[in-house]
Amino acid sequence: MDAANKDFDGAGARSDASDQEAWDVAIEANELVGTDLPGALALFDRAIKLSARSGAADPGLQQLWAEVAIEVGVPDAQTRQVIDSVIATTPDDDPGAMAYALGTLARLEHRAHNSCQAQTLMTRAVALHATAGQLESMVSTLAFQASMAMTDGDRNTQVELLTRALATTDHHSDEPWADGWRQQLNATLHEQRTPWDELTAATAPTIRSDAALARARHLSSLGDVGGAQAAYRFALLAMERDGAVTASRWRVLLEVGRFLSENADVIEGGHELAAAKMLEALELARRSGSNDWQTDAAVDLAALAPSVSGALRGRIDAEVEETTRHLSQQDRPDTHAALLGARILGLLTEGRADEARLLVVDLTKLAATPIDRMTAANYRAAVESVAEDPRGALLALEDCRAALRDMVADADADGWTLRFDQVQTLTEGAANQATLLNDGDVTRRWIEIGKAYATGIGKADALDALDGIDLSRQLAERLGTDQASMMTCTDLGHRLIVTLTDPSGRCRSHRVETPTPINSLIPQLAGTAAAIAARAQLFASLETVGALLGEILTEAVSGASHLYVIADGSMWSLPWAALPLADGRMLSDALSVSLVPSIGWLVSSPRGSDLAVDTALAIGVGEEQGFGPLAASAVEVADLGWLRSTLLIDDAAKPHVVLDALGDHDVAYLIAHGEVSDNADVLAAASIELAGKARLDGRMLASTAHPVARTMMLNACYSGVMPRGRTDLPGGFWTGLLRGGAMSACITTAAVDPTPAHAIALGYLAQLRDPTIGPGAALRSAQLELRESGAPPEDWACHTLVGVA
Template identity: 25%
Template sequence: MVMADPRRAGVLGERLLARAERERDPAGAAVSLRILGLAARELQDPALAASRLRRSVAVAGRARLPELAALSRMSLALVLNDLGRPNAALAEIGRALSALDGLPLARARMQHGILLRRLGRVDQALAAYTSALAAFRRHDDRLWQARALTNRGVLQAYRGAFAAARADLGRAEQLYRELALPSAAAQAQHNLGFVAAQSGDIVTALTWYDRADEHFRRSGSRPAEALIDRAELLLAARLLPEAHQAAQEAVETAAAARLGTLLPQARLLQAQAALAAGDVAGAREPARLARRAFTRQERGRWAVHAEYLQVRAAPGRRTARLRALADALDAAGWPEQALEARLYAAESGDPAALADLAAVRPGRGTARLRIRACHAQALSRLHQGDLAGARRALRAGLRLLDQYRAALGATELRVLSSAEGGDLAALGVRLAVSERSARQVLAWAERWRAATLRLPPSTPHDDPDLVRELAQLRRVTAELAGDSLDAIRRTRPLQRQRALEDAIRRRTWRTEPGTSPVDTPGSVDEITAGLGDRALVELVEQDGRLLAVVVAGGQVRLCPLVEAAALGPETAALRFAMRRLVLRYGSPASLAAAEAAARHGLRQLDDWLLKPVAGLTGDRDLVVVPTGALQALPWAALPSCGGRPVTVAPSATAWVRGTVNRRTELDERFVLVAAARPDHAIGEVRALAELAPSARLLIGPRATVAATLAAIDGARRVHLAAHGEFRADNPLFSHLDLADGPLTVHDLTTLRRAPDLVVLSACDTGLSAVHPGDELMGLTAALLGAGARTLVASTGPVDDEATRELMLGLHQRLRAGQDPAAALAAAQAAAPVERWATAYSFSCFGSGAA
């Protein structure tokens, strides 16, 4: 009962203890106190558990009941270990082992194995588990069989014997279910997630963790150990804010329960999460506290890990110490951290540190470990002067990254995982720049850039629970959008909105990947041939400087541009000025100042980005592949782009593949959707319907999310007029406001056949969150990733009437046979000069074709 319902067991234990004390029954009192101690441990109060178990030992000792005393010592040993007192725990289990025989002795041996495993004595622990398990089977003790299998399964995962681990834990879960112990079964499920995490299978690990977490949340107690494991997995998936939050919760839970063994492990995760997020200062104190606790507990394997994090977080680079710690980490069984330490040491350029990398061989281990091993091998080959070998290692690492990303079904996980290849791609570009090879710079840039769009599409979401949660989110968002709620009454809907968004994200992380092969990046020859008479300007940041790779007239040229640091402030200032012009904020004088500031910003950015390459591009139609903050630049507004078609593409590969892949599975439907707001939307769509009488219309209350998704799935062309919002805090919840609430990026993942051309007549719909590798998250990336060839959308707010006129001009030219990029350029050129800010807020994304 202690495992099934520890609170009820505690109540019954108190009654039994009271009766035993009335009847002066020392055996009953000792057993009752042990029950109360074990219940307190299950309820994560190890200090109370230790107090009760010591009383049990004392009562049994005074009554000369050695077996009962030994059984309580066996339980006390685990609690002392929880409290971070491993030596005291070993002393107690030693006394228990000397006083027991038969089945109780087997149980004590298994508990001894738990202590040995936590002290890093793995082989001894495995022998203890296996011996105890044989005894439990002889005695048909199914509960202790399940416990032994659980502990041995976790140990097998640490040893890398994943098949054996899954077999042990699967059998343990089955036994716990047969014994009607749901909490223990949930812990076995969590441990199955741990096995998957250790093997690098993030999707399966998340699935198991979430399944177990549902039980933990219902029971009102999330174990600190489960939070630690979750934080470690989220860190591996580069979900850094979530990893930091889970680590913080683990620290708080372990500290409140005085779990001395788990508290330093939670602090270790805190330090790792801070370092991964670039918060070096925030990593120092948790790493120091963790190392001090591990040292005091004589847990040397963990102490060396904490010391490594301390050195990482210390000011300055201590190359010699990092090299020494790499050897210690290897010896302690931390291969990933050992390789990290060698790579950090080698970044200093120290010849000895670079020489250390020669011993690194990409072999077994998780994909992340093998990717980093390829980086180490490339640096080593470069140090030895073997440029060809360095390039081979870099290409091998990026191939592994493609496979790793493809195994993640969720767009968010795929995008974030691209950061694993940053060092590889940067080194490849650096080598190409040093050789002044424009073709190689383009090839390396394309190898990493927007690679998520080259992956096989994930299975479309048709999970009924996800559909239900998205519908609930729409209702809550619609409620918050109303004017009837005051600040106090909005609190609960806001909390519900955050909880639903969190649940939806967690559910989508478990998306199964597609099964088709990974697409290779476009070759330089393929890109050059696909451009025809157009010119490509692909921007690459290298060592703080922006470079332009220009492909035009069959030639590939490399042109140095401006320091990258100057671009962010100038782009932000331009966007601010254009926003004021569109929204008409301020007095006539302030609007005149905004006009001047916007024109100046456009000229300055043009001088930096396009004028230096004007002699190479001529007056050709432009395909621009931006980087970083330049993804939000209104490219068509730059003076060099005046009147000519400009297509903004996530990568040259995405552009060239989009131009040639006109899909035959789409029908020729033209779908027009208009929400009731903004006021111009319905009028805009009705005017467009006059141009295309056969178009399908969804207007006002008919423009629901479900109806819109059903209508646009498989259509050739789509026009949506609605309010739009880019969620910088959570880009996958960027949305268009329809009749029944927001149409989010998550909703778009249900499309099985995305339209070829999508026009979003709304504010901010072309904005994206930019991640390493120029991976994008937002409405634009979602539609292009789903298969859309071209998207017309805005990178800022827009004026309603000016937008209506621009959209009519765009569609008139589309019906006349112009491609979207050319049609948009002509419509922008024809817009009234006083409305230029709205007209040029729109860009043509993707391939520019339809």
């Protein structure tokens, strides 16, 4: 999306009535992009004024000005005003111009850390380029959108976008631009589809250097430091020989500097070599006039400073100080604050807390927004922690909590989901500081805040969690008088089955065919919090699936005050509470929601505090046994960031290992599968299959001297045709899990006609909330009803989840 790299004639809505003199000036400006950004910006500003002599300013020129303004670092509010004007004046019949404008706005949103909004805008821009028939621009936009995902640490989304761009390029391989993009995308993907020799021998300079960079990154990921260093050296030489633009060389110099610093333990003089590259990058940034580039280079130098000494250390300190002084005069508090933060961390690395505290004061003065206040408070807490003042650190973290609450309050309805990482870091840090003070009450308070936020089902719950309100008690009161509906969603590859049972007992199933597999639309737990939060909008926007889901949700809220969602496979990772309804509300605005994901955790149970555990054990079977989603479920448990977990999967999941591990965890997820037919009992009534066809028997659990987890949940899938007459499935295995009535079960199904099982599950959940009925009695009642219901219908896909009531 760099102005220097765009098709100049296609960038923006150049009107036939545009003043030729204005566009002549714009051409001069474009020639300066990459070498003199302030000069280019001044010329674009002049061109806009010339175009406005005969009326409104040319939106195409405003578009180009905004692109350069972002690089220079003009305050966001000023740039946003120009982009909004371009969007407002772009006609509906010019989708290409609108695509360029939305792409520029996406860059601005991404710089403001609004990653979710940025990705949404880029997706719209890609669609508009396709509508306009601008195929190369579509590929370019996809590539830039992938770079945004890479910056956010969302590797899965990055690869998905690059793969889509590559497919578009291959589909139009006869176009003159296709070959260059094919080579560049292949190099970025590290897929080696094009031989290394072909790439390095290419005539196009950018392809030659890009190939070397891809090679360097690939070798670095493999641990081949020497090979990567040689490839980076080749890339810089190619860029120097071929006259690469300043922006490209600046980025690569910083990348090489970071590589050298990170591998200084095996590269002789690595830190000193890194400093040389970073100082060169800073000089290029200054010559270009970009505040953002100067900030990035100075931040890297500040982080490197503690690793060098002597005259080189003195020069780095002087350059960083000069850059700080320059940024303080540029009306860009964000870049100034970023550099102050890097300097604070550098000082803390050396134990210089008193000097760092002075910079924190400057940083706090710059904090004008809640996120700025949270950042400043975090740095203050770090300073006090290094100074061994846990009470001061706790006071700073209280300020951080207040700022974080304001951020959640100001966010959109589903924006609270973007703050999981910050809440986790905050609560863990505060609990650690409270532990140092031997203050048990404060420690428990912070732990409960983290757990409550993790188990919240909407923005209101998130705010209550940050206020320290007991959500589990509130939820128990809310569920005590509810009229519940149950919805199951089953992912069958290209087919989605959604079944709904309403409070009256009426049950209906719906199916929809999808052009692409469901699990490719919703990667399980992949990407950043922003990407996860965006899935509700993405899923609802899909033509067939979105329409079906919207119809079912509208039906689900009618006459119900609570909805149990049984989500199979990748479906569970959707933010269900934030899914949109047809009237514009979110699902959680209409009723309360409990999610029973494939990992078997009733997230919003009446005793949610008991389920917000600290340690977990996950046992599963993998792809080679033929049912990959269950293995993925085990991995999902292990990937829960706020949970300390152990994963036993495939060959590691042997019965004696499982028994030994059960007592070391608060909760155990047993994930198994099997095919059931008329002449086989792969998943028998009294045992489940683990590694190497070994079986874990319920009697083994009942008779073992080993302790077991206080919460045990089984996700066992029966696939195939249920044999008639086998009414003991499921049943016998749970005898070993009851352990004197301490365990209970939630029975869920997704099937062609799951009406009986839905009724059993809803009845069981109602009994579970009844204080006069114990968990063991509720389970036995559900099992008895299941067995007395007759032979199960064919084609049931039955999931049974066992856990503490």
